[in-house]
Amino acid sequence: QKEVEQNSGPLSVPEGAIASLNCTYSDRGSQSFFWYRQYSGKSPELIMFIYSNGDKEDGRFTAQLNKASQYVSLLIRDSQPSDSATYLCAVNSPTGTASKLTFGTGTRLQVTL
Amino acid sequence: EAGVTQSPTHLIKTRGQQATLRCSPISGHTSVYWYQQALGLGLQFLLWYDEGEERNRGNFPPRFSGRQFPNYSSELNVNALELEDSALYLCASSRGARGYTFGSGTRLTVV
Numbered sequence: 020q021k022e023v024e025q026n027s028g029p030l031s032v033p034e035g036a037i038a039s040l041n042c043t044y045s046d047r048g049s050q051s052f053f054w055y056r057q058y059s060g061k062s063p064e065l066i067m068f069i070y071s072n073g074d075k076e077d078g079r080f081t082a083q084l085n086k087a088s089q090y091v092s093l094l095i096r097d098s099q100p101s102d103s104a105t106y107l108c109a110v111n112s113p114t115g116t117a118s119k120l121t122f123g124t125g126t127r128l129q130v131t132l
Numbered sequence: 133e134a135g136v137t138q139s140p141t142h143l144i145k146t147r148g149q150q151a152t153l154r155c156s157p158i159s160g161h162t163s164v165y166w167y168q169q170a171l172g173l174g175l176q177f178l179l180w181y182d183e184g185e186e187r188n189r190g191n192f193p194p195r196f197s198g199r200q201f202p203n204y205s206s207e208l209n210v211n212a213l214e215l216e217d218s219a220l221y222l223c224a225s226s227r228g229a230r231g232y233t234f235g236s237g238t239r240l241t242v243v
Contacts (some may be wrong), residue, residue, distance in 0.1 A: 051231075053231045055234075061236070062220075062222055062234040062235060062236050062237050063222070063234050064177070064234070065231050065232070065233065068231050070168075107174075108174065109231070119165070119177070119180055119188055120165075120231070120232060121177070122167075122174055122175040122177075123172060123174065124173070124174035130134075
């Protein structure tokens with residue numbers, strides 16, 4: 020079982036719709052969770068992080084965390100073509116190396132006109 | 133505030149040669165991480181340095197090595213280059229567990 024799993028996509032949503040990106044993780048001791056956006060040929064950019072169960076909103080982005088289900092998601096409201104990118108979920112690795120993040124393979128999002 | 137800087141941007145090497153990649157973290161960040169991203173693949177963890185010490189190492193052969201200098205900048209060395217080492221090498225820095233900030237990467241091509 021992979022430590023952090025994401026559906027590779029592509030996830031295709033029309034402009035203006037809500038995009039929902041999902042991530043599951045295997046280690047129940049994980050403490051912090053991050054979403055990165057990566058445009059093709061570019062480096063990942065941090066867009067959201069969440070530590071506590073529930074929702075965290077920042078502009079058009081909402082991160083949702085459910086530690087009991089080991090599930091974290093990212094919602095993008097009013098999706099724009101510029102949101103088309105690969106979204107990487109990252110989880111803080113708790114095994115004595117608190118600062119190390121483990122990344123999923125990413126979900127490619129396509130926002131269509 | 134200057135971001136994470138990596139050099140060179142592109143590097144072309146011949147199989148069997150050595151490559152050296154450099155990274156300067158954000159001021160105040162003591163941890164530096166190296167990741168490999170082969171074309172179309174996810175981020176594979178290589179090395180983590182903090183306060184000059186190697187803290188963790190990913191599942192890569194010993195010909196991948198590095199170090200962190202007193203000013204927290206870091207170097208990644210890849211010896212005996214193989215064709216499959218061709219990838220984007222990303223450096224990131226952090227302070228504590230607040231997530232990483234990535235540099236723009238070094239594109240290594242082995243021919």
